[in-house]
Amino acid sequence: MSEPCAHLHPGPNPLNADLIIDQHLGPADYVAACRHCGQPYLLEMIDLSGPLRAYRFAVLDEEHARRFLHNMSKGSCDLNRAGAEVMNLATLNPFAKQVLITDVVAGVIVALQPMDHIPMQSWRELACDGSWCKAHAAS
């Protein structure tokens, strides 16, 4: 598994969304790239609270990311197909054992928290009660 790039740390958020897969009050699940070094990531929301968002994320192989963006850009409105593409991407590029917490209003990364047990369901199946965001704020 690849390590996150050196720019992924608390401070100004260096991630630029390339493709939004799912939205809820802003990007929920999306593919982004670091604006400094181009490292691609897959981010999937696991919690939200006010302006805070908590994500699990995978550091993507650049070729996998390129192929994924290419396949998704073919204009397929077949949701099952899109789901399969995302699943394939996540299988090839395992999620990091860290939770990324961002503030979407301030545009910053608030924290990068090492976590052993990160939920793997879609945010639509999770409580999204702010507990992941608050767990950080309390620490």
Ligand SMILES: [Zn+2]
């Ligand atoms: Zn970077």
